[in-house]
Amino acid sequence: MKRANYLPIEWLGDRVRILDQTKLPRQEVYLELSDAQSIASAIKELKVRGAPAIGVIGAYGVALGALGIETRAIAEFHKKLGDVIQTITATRPTARNLFRMLERMEQVADAGSSVDGIKKALVEEAIKIHTEEAEATRKLSEFGAELIKDGFTVLTHCNTGPLATTGYGTALGVIIHAFEQGKKIKVLATETRPLLQGARLTAWELKQAGIPFNLITDSMAGYFMKQGEINGVIVGADRIAGNGDTANKIGTYNLAVLAKEHRIPFYVAAPTTTIDLGLKTGAEIPIEQRSQHEVTHIQGVAIAPTGTSVQNPAFDVTPNKYITAIITEGGIIKPPYGEGIKSICK
Amino acid sequence: MKRANYLPIEWLGDRVRILDQTKLPRQEVYLELSDAQSIASAIKELKVRGAPAIGVIGAYGVALGALGIETRAIAEFHKKLGDVIQTITATRPTARNLFRMLERMEQVADAGSSVDGIKKALVEEAIKIHTEEAEATRKLSEFGAELIKDGFTVLTHCNTGPLATTGYGTALGVIIHAFEQGKKIKVLATETRPLLQGARLTAWELKQAGIPFNLITDSMAGYFMKQGEINGVIVGADRIAGNGDTANKIGTYNLAVLAKEHRIPFYVAAPTTTIDLGLKTGAEIPIEQRSQHEVTHIQGVAIAPTGTSVQNPAFDVTPNKYITAIITEGGIIKPPYGEGIKSICK
Numbered sequence: 001m002k003r004a005n006y007l008p009i010e011w012l013g014d015r016v017r018i019l020d021q022t023k024l025p026r027q028e029v030y031l032e033l034s035d036a037q038s039i040a041s042a043i044k045e046l047k048v049r050g051a052p053a054i055g056v057i058g059a060y061g062v063a064l065g066a067l068g069i070e071t072r073a074i075a076e077f078h079k080k081l082g083d084v085i086q087t088i089t090a091t092r093p094t095a096r097n098l099f100r101m102l103e104r105m106e107q108v109a110d111a112g113s114s115v116d117g118i119k120k121a122l123v124e125e126a127i128k129i130h131t132e133e134a135e136a137t138r139k140l141s142e143f144g145a146e147l148i149k150d151g152f153t154v155l156t157h158c159n160t161g162p163l164a165t166t167g168y169g170t171a172l173g174v175i176i177h178a179f180e181q182g183k184k185i186k187v188l189a190t191e192t193r194p195l196l197q198g199a200r201l202t203a204w205e206l207k208q209a210g211i212p213f214n215l216i217t218d219s220m221a222g223y224f225m226k227q228g229e230i231n232g233v234i235v236g237a238d239r240i241a242g243n244g245d246t247a248n249k250i251g252t253y254n255l256a257v258l259a260k261e262h263r264i265p266f267y268v269a270a271p272t273t274t275i276d277l278g279l280k281t282g283a284e285i286p287i288e289q290r291s292q293h294e295v296t297h298i299q300g301v302a303i304a305p306t307g308t309s310v311q312n313p314a315f316d317v318t319p320n321k322y323i324t325a326i327i328t329e330g331g332i333i334k335p336p337y338g339e340g341i342k343s344i345c346k
Numbered sequence: 347m348k349r350a351n352y353l354p355i356e357w358l359g360d361r362v363r364i365l366d367q368t369k370l371p372r373q374e375v376y377l378e379l380s381d382a383q384s385i386a387s388a389i390k391e392l393k394v395r396g397a398p399a400i401g402v403i404g405a406y407g408v409a410l411g412a413l414g415i416e417t418r419a420i421a422e423f424h425k426k427l428g429d430v431i432q433t434i435t436a437t438r439p440t441a442r443n444l445f446r447m448l449e450r451m452e453q454v455a456d457a458g459s460s461v462d463g464i465k466k467a468l469v470e471e472a473i474k475i476h477t478e479e480a481e482a483t484r485k486l487s488e489f490g491a492e493l494i495k496d497g498f499t500v501l502t503h504c505n506t507g508p509l510a511t512t513g514y515g516t517a518l519g520v521i522i523h524a525f526e527q528g529k530k531i532k533v534l535a536t537e538t539r540p541l542l543q544g545a546r547l548t549a550w551e552l553k554q555a556g557i558p559f560n561l562i563t564d565s566m567a568g569y570f571m572k573q574g575e576i577n578g579v580i581v582g583a584d585r586i587a588g589n590g591d592t593a594n595k596i597g598t599y600n601l602a603v604l605a606k607e608h609r610i611p612f613y614v615a616a617p618t619t620t621i622d623l624g625l626k627t628g629a630e631i632p633i634e635q636r637s638q639h640e641v642t643h644i645q646g647v648a649i650a651p652t653g654t655s656v657q658n659p660a661f662d663v664t665p666n667k668y669i670t671a672i673i674t675e676g677g678i679i680k681p682p683y684g685e686g687i688k689s690i691c692k
Contacts, residue, residue, distance in 0.1 A: 025650065025651040026648065188657075190565075191539070191641070191649070191650075192565070193537070193539060193563040193564065193565055194563050196649050196650075199641075199642070199649045199650040199654075200649060200650065200651075203650045203651050203654045204651050207651055207653075207654075212655075213655065214655050214656060214657045215641060215642070215650055215654050215655070215656045215657075216641070216656070216657050216658075217539040217540050217564070217596070217597070217641060218539065218563070218564050218565040218597075219536075219538070219539055219564040219565075219596050219597025219600055220596055220597070220657065220659065220662075221600060222597075222599040222600040222603055222662065223596060223599060223659055223662040224657070226599065226662070226663075250563070250565050250566055250569060251563070251564075251565025251566070251568075253568040253569060253572065254565055254567060254568040254600060254604060257568055257603060257604055257607045258600060258603055258604075260607075261603045261606075261607070295537070295545075295561060295562070295563060296545070296561070298644045298645070298647065298649065299644070299647045299649065300647075301644065301645045301646075301647055302372065303537070303542050303545045303546060303644065303645065304371065304537075304542075304545040304546065304549045304561055305371040305546075305549050305550050305553055307553075308545075308549045308553075308561050309558075309559065309560050309561070310560060310561045310562070311534075311560045311561075311562050311566065311570070312562075313566065313569055316566075316568065316569040316572070317572075
């Protein structure tokens with residue numbers, strides 16, 4: 001599998017270079033971030049987004065935060081590192097990957113005995129996390145591609161390519177790999193309101209990959225399913241509970257219900273770092289509520305009367321019964337998910 | 347039932363004054379149209395939209411077209427009037443009301459014996475159509491309000507208020523009437539991509555009516571249904587086949603499937619002029635495919651990479667099995683629809 005020729009996150013030794021996802025597709029702007037606070041802001045403002053990607057950038061944020069702590073007293077260092085981790089933790093609540101990686105970074109810090117040693121170990125751990133996450137998306141893309149047959153038209157939602165993962169992609173990685181295998185694949189990409197990650201980012205990545213696609217509004221999914229034009233739906237995930245219930249970008253649940261009604265397979269693709277074995281069901285997944293402005297304005301232009309009241313949940317939860325299979329780097333998990341997930345995450 | 351204090355279409359004796367719906371909610375711009383060609387353009391460009399409203403404006407377009415024909419030779423007049431009707435017919439293919447009203451106008455023209463007499467009769471018929479359509483929406487709003495109970499949160503799609511009907515509204519008319527009855531009603535209004543009639547027009551009309559509402563993206567409907575926050579869905583219609591299958595704004599079918607999955611009643615509200623007894627099922631309803639630009643640009647701003655290929659069906663068809671009831675000025679029709687529709691349209 002080829003790696004994309006753009007790097008959404010790149011470690012430069014004492015800083016991180018990111019491709020600003022809020023500016024795509026109109027501009028390819030790279031930013032260099034050298035402290036934890038700028039990384040926290042980049043996560044909050046969605047300059048870096050996608051569950052696997054924010055796990056990786058969060059880890060780099062901890063490493064950069066650690067490098068910036070000017071003390072040799074280990075107790076003070078730990079206290080300040082705790083503040084750094086807290087700052088990054090407080091950015092976005094739903095994606096599991098961020099918390100998982102912050103836990104890993106914390107464990108590495110706890111295991112160290114000198115400030116310099118811990119700093120070095122944290123940088124190494126962040127790089128390791130980045131490498132592992134990229135590798136996980138390569139593997140899961142290869143497993144998932146088996147499910148995408150020659151001639152398929154696949155519907156996908158939001159953005160789950162290299163941009164969202166820093167590696168090969170989850171749902172979009174699967175599609176890209178199936179295409180690279182020489183299968184004739186077409187994609188229907190939903191625009192994904194409110195922030196239009198499908199129109200802005202997935203369309204951009206599909207063009208980079210040379211895969212034929214049509215962009216549609218989120219509201220058109222049922223129309224094309226009823227026409228018999230969709231052979232499968234594949235989406236990423238922000239958090240998967242122990243029973244397979246999956247939080248993903250708002251609108252995913254609509255698609256899952258529609259897919260079930262039309263007997264179209266509905267696949268979730270995610271690295272195992274997205275799985276939260278601490279949660280029994282999706283009801284326990286915290287759902288981020290974002291600003292009203294994201295709905296009332298599109299790229300700065302008002303689309304609703306001033307003062308319009310809005311609800312803006314950023315994610316929804318798809319119950320496991322709607323999911324045909326969960327594609328991970330450990331293999332493809334089929335129902336019953338509780339068992340399958342445990343055996344792959346052991 | 348109170349009439350809205352804005353008039354989307356007003357007959358001024360020798361011209362029509364319309365509220366330009368493409369400029370709302372940012373500007374309330376009224377336009378005066380005095381010939382058939384400007385009316386055809388206003389319909390095509392959605393300055394006037396909504397199935398009942400384009401039926402009414404189409405009739406005025408024929409009347410104005412007739413007034414503009416400068417001949418006293420009846421054969422020549424009929425030929426030129428045929429061109430006028432053809433121009434207006436060719437604007438939009440899906441809504442039944444337009445064709446129904448054009449048929450009525452044609453019949454009136456055919457029945458006349460002098461050019462002056464026909465001109466006078468066409469103006470009178472257009473005014474009669476306007477009055478009857480407004481009255482039909484008042485009646486159906488009153489019938490439908492019975493279905494909206496005190497305390498309900500109702501989800502609606504696209505725009506179906508006075509703007510869309512020139513009268514009291516269809517789905518939104520039902521909601522407004524239930525609210526005026528003193529019931530505590532809340533509305534969830536879907537923004538309705540691509541052209542955002544929900545965000546731009548329904549939000550504006552709900553504010554005018556003083557009804558509490560939240561605006562959501564189309565992709566959020568399933569989320570709120572699963573939360574148990576929606577007691578009913580009510581939408582308008584562009585064309586209803588003899589068996590009750592209903593064409594309406596793209597995204598309606600998504601909502602119907604979601605409503606069924608959550609056992610939430612799904613109502614269609616439309617005057618009987620939207621019903622097309624000539625069509626056995628919804629499969630025969632022509633679906634307008636609109637420009638790619640409507641999806642790739644929002645209020646002039648590009649949201650997708652240049653050259654992105656788009657599909658843009660403006661309507662979808664909801665099979666009758668998803669519809670709990672059809673609300674008309676003749677009463678509420680319940681399944682089986684074939685029979686109920688025939689008895690109300692006789």
